[in-house]
Amino acid sequence: MTTLIALALLLTLAPQGEPAATGAPGTRAIASSNPSLAPHQSRLLDLGRDAAEAIPVDPHERDRARVQEVVARAAITLGDLKRAERCAGEITTWRRGAVYGELAAVYAERGDRAEAERFMRLAQDLGPRVLDWQRDRIRVGVARAQAILGEAERVRELEALVSDAERGKITAVRAAKATPEQFAAILEDVRRSTASGSLDATANALETCIELAKALDADEARWSEIDAVFAAANGKVARELYIGALLRLADVRLDDVAAHATAREKAGALLAQVKSVRDQVRWAAESELPITASIARRVARADGNDAGISELERGIAAFKSNEERVANVFRGQALRPAAEALLALGARDRALEVYRWAIESGALNPNARPRAEDLAETCASIAVAGIDPDEAMWGRLNAIRAGLVDPW
């Protein structure tokens, strides 16, 4: 269980909402359990699931399961938990347990203890030969569900028992519910964690600080204490993680813009810091664009959508100039976050353009296995983003699905 917080953080940082599927001719449709889900989102999830399940189990079981999990998690993101359960049921590897674990956590968040407990049981029915890292990946969701279902006293008992890594997670839960009077005590816990030298504790400390910051309003004295924790963590955690934490802290500032005049300026300073951290190292083109997309979303919140789009367009241009160095099977994973960000910033047409780019990049490989993976992940991404593809895009998605034939 010692890896759980790190894994949870990784999942938090991972590009959200990848897969989904459409209703290609012959695609088995699943009735949505979320009444607010748009029909096109259901179709996209169906198409994504169908593309994933088209991948032959032999010899591609592990790749098939990976994208099935992506689609199932997209359904969870969209609140379609029954669909996610159906998708998970088709997975033949340990990843089924990972989806069940996540479902347990979501049901726990919804207060549905019976379903949460059912999925916790399902998740832990692992079979005979699940490796430790797979088992822990499954337990991430289960542990989260347990934490959510736990009583306050139980949480405190656990906090006294568990390792640094897990204690940090529980402290973050406490921080989210903290009263102003508890700030100093919790921050002291954070400082102790950071001073312990444990990297997990340091990462957890950042998450705790973010939770604390949400209740600070314009209390700049306390904000400076938060900033000091972040400054101390610089260099102690990997750039991707640090950037993610800084961006979420910037989000807290940006949430305050309407109420406090200085919040925008403070957020701007955090974003400048993010860019500085990003620019300290060389990134592979396929790695840098998703980070730039995340930054652009916050730049838009701070300085307007045009500024965010400009930031993102610079990243897209850089990717395009290096595109030939990126194998076609890796291009979609870079382009989808950019398209998602463009849509979020109101650039719907441009988002569609980048999605088309991702779709066509994913269709370039002469082999159906990577094309199916890309199609499933792109459908999931479009579904979560909320775009209703135009007729031409539907046609293209369906054509790619129809073309998923040998060679795999």
Next chain:
Amino acid sequence: MKNSISVFLATAGFGLAAAASAHGAEILVTSDINTSTTWTKNNVYILKADVYINPGATLTIEEGTVVASELAGNTRAALIATKGARLIAIGTQAEPIIFTSQADYDTWTPTAPRGAYRPTATSEWGNLTLLGAGFVSEDAVSGNPASPNANNVAIMEGLIASSPTDTRPFYGGGNDDDNSGTLSYVSLRYGGQFVGNNVELNGLACGGVGRETIIDHIDVINNLDDGIEIWGGTVNMQYVSIWNIGDDSLDLDQGWRGKIQYGFIVQGYCKAGSTSGSGFGDNGIEMDGAERSDYQPVTSGVLYNMTVVGNPGTGTGSNGGDLATAWRDNVNMQIRQSLFTGFGEAFVRSENPSDGSGGFGLNGTLNFQTRWSTPYSFLLASGATNPNAPANPVTMYRAQTNGNLCEIKDTVVHNFPNTGLSNSGSTIAGLPTGPFAEADFLGFSNAANANVKATSLPVTSLVRGSTIVVSPTLSVSPVASIDPRAANDAANAALVAPAPNDGFFEATTFRGAFPTNEVWTCGWTAADDYGMISTPRKFCTVSVACPTDLNGDGEVSAADLANLLASWGTPDGDVNGDGNTDAADLSALLGTWGTCG
């Protein structure tokens, strides 16, 4: 090559030519694989170039398939699965997938269906390489930061990019869960193409290979460079057989963070007139990190159940032959329930570069000896002695789950004859002479570690062959045959560090790669094909072996009868386990004539 008839088969994905053969059509493979394809056992595939399986493509190799490659002029002949590609090579005990040379394949006959051992044959083709997207530590590539980073890449040793935009030979990334495919029951023979001075290809090379890749039952024999080398990544392995390698038998490098169980290493030589590291076995197990050793991830792994047989020489001092284990560049390794016998130099030797450019202690990192008393959880913390640590160490460093960063426990050592060995090359100053001086300084002989310095042979039998003169001061006698089943101190162990219940390791009670009653090398390894495994057939892994199928070709036939008759009166053809080849064995063989099993 037999009966070559150049008939081109045009395909969309790769260049092929087919020719009739005594063993099946010969398919010449001359260019990259862009389109997924299957190689079938009714053909023999001949690599005529470095062949990349490009991203997105899957090469499936059917059980029983032979890949017999050929070097001519300046050609190269390696098979490389790039990042994003998949290699599915799943053989069986009866029908392994064999990668070898044309020269070897030409010796295969009905009575010797997989040929006869050629002790000084090597470098006759390239190798098998898997390239993945797991984290690696590599300081030689400009721009790679010192802490784990998804952008850190390296180019595979011996491979050459054809242009500045050619990314095929690169490995490394940010996905430790990466999947490069499945290798099972694969035998690699006589490879290790010479590329340049001190640049040869390793038998099986894994660069940044992730933990969703499955590798088990791998055999390497007579490879000019290392037998298996793993650079970074998180791939695990089980059932590994490595024989007569020209450099290190097993090399773990550049931040590999994985597990290996059941490793069988027999050190030897594969090139006449060779020197250590270029035809004569160097280290049994070599463990490294990035050359600039404060880069992370650092190599951090666990080895259980290794049987490592050395090749001790007549030389003395520092010229005794081979090291059992070499430790460099901030490596952290736990070796447990293993067996080492017959090495000419030290059991444990830590080494730092003489110019101070790397090694233990660089940039405030822990020195070697401190690692033997520092809990594995040290890697989970940052600090001055752990620079460049990753953000999510419990995700990055998953292999070790208890004990200290470096340790050797529940292990038996035997026959390290070089009592006058100088240890001046160690990172630890002032060690006395002798092969165990460094190990003992590190606590090897402490009772709490449950290690044994045995006086009795810890395997069932071991026969060394004729003397090979390596240099004017060094001669060796490589292993001629071995029954590697645990014996004496290896047979049962009161364990202090049993294998964790992690879904990968299997709990055992013996030291080394084999229990007393079973061997897993029958039928698919070169050593077994060549009669170098002397274990009676009845101890072959029962689930798939047929004891009377003496040559392991899946059939009890005239070839097996010939083998049995040739072994009459010796243990070599014993199928009923009474230690002798006699009428009872003959009766058993005739009674199972035909398809085995």
